[in-house]
Amino acid sequence: MTLVDRANYCKHNPYQDRPQSIGFAVTISAPHMHAAKALDVGSGSGYLTACMAVMVGPKGKAIGIDHIPELVQMSIENIERDQPGLIKSGNIKMIGLNSIYLITSNSHSFVEVGDGRLGYPEEAKYDAIHVGAAAPTLPQQLIEQLKVGGRLIIPMGKEGGNQALEMIDKLADGTIKRESVMSVVYVPLTDKESQWPGR
Template identity: 50%
Template sequence: MSAIDRKDYCPRYSYEDSPQSISYGATISAPHMHGYALEHLENYLRPNMTALDIGSGSGYLTACMAEMVGSGGKVVGVDHIPELVDLSIDNMKKQHSDWLESGRVKFIVGDGRLGCPEEGPYDCIHVGAAAGKKPTALIEQLKAPGRLFTPVGTYSQYIMVYDKKEDGTVEEKRVMGVMYVPLTDADKQLGRDY
């Protein structure tokens, strides 16, 4: 995290340890939550590995993950708000336009609930919004071994870690209670729920 300047991705209150609005009904998580995520994913963010960041928002955590996987790795950021994908690309260009040009980082507009199977499978997946239930579509996109770090729940939410073992079996572990925005569709996020 010290290698990626949060100010490039969060212009107001950049270093305050609290979530910050990045517009379009989205927030950038507090730095301590990014730290927890990277700590839990560290063994799956080694050089030359591939990762998926669902709800990539401003692109900050995607950039941190790309720093960890190195020049031989790849990180795909997915967000369903096109303006946030554009923002994350602009933010990445401030210090790391070469990562975009080389394919080390790729940002895609898409439904994060479905993941991005065409770019996978992934050594790890991070989700920055709470799924209502166990996200089986994302677990299917993990390599074996692989790890998914995601908040799950509606009224009561927990960070869940799903580990896909070499034999394809999945173990799950509840890590901590949290409160995240829901993993939803763009219309609901933007308040256009007709």
């Protein structure tokens, strides 16, 4: 976004991060509204989440999510060593498995966060979602959390079976287009106990 000079697109206060009139009863949106958001499901070491944060730039945000708390802690340390400041500035947010007490108008309940199969609705919707583990079925929550025009990259298939890396685009009418990009071998997107029962 810094490569496109907003002064060529609106006459008044082009460098303020606020909407500005462009006449005809309409506005150009605030730049931060266009900044990209990316979700990295199964963030492991944090490497790809850090890459995504660099790609979305200082106005964007990358969220990494993993269900192994030790990995989340390790990924935070890795990122702080390599890209100091990206977590503190809010450009990267790392989410681990946890229960939060949710109060809505008619119910109180504990809900689980950190299971990547559920995505991370608190920060949705996303321009890009990457899943770093193979899903036996397409997690519908991830589709719901994708923006129109957004793209989901996900390995699909059973553990040890035929797996394909799929590229899934959300179209303007809300439907999806699926394309198999290549054959792959990934560890499964599963529940924490199946992956690591504390061995």
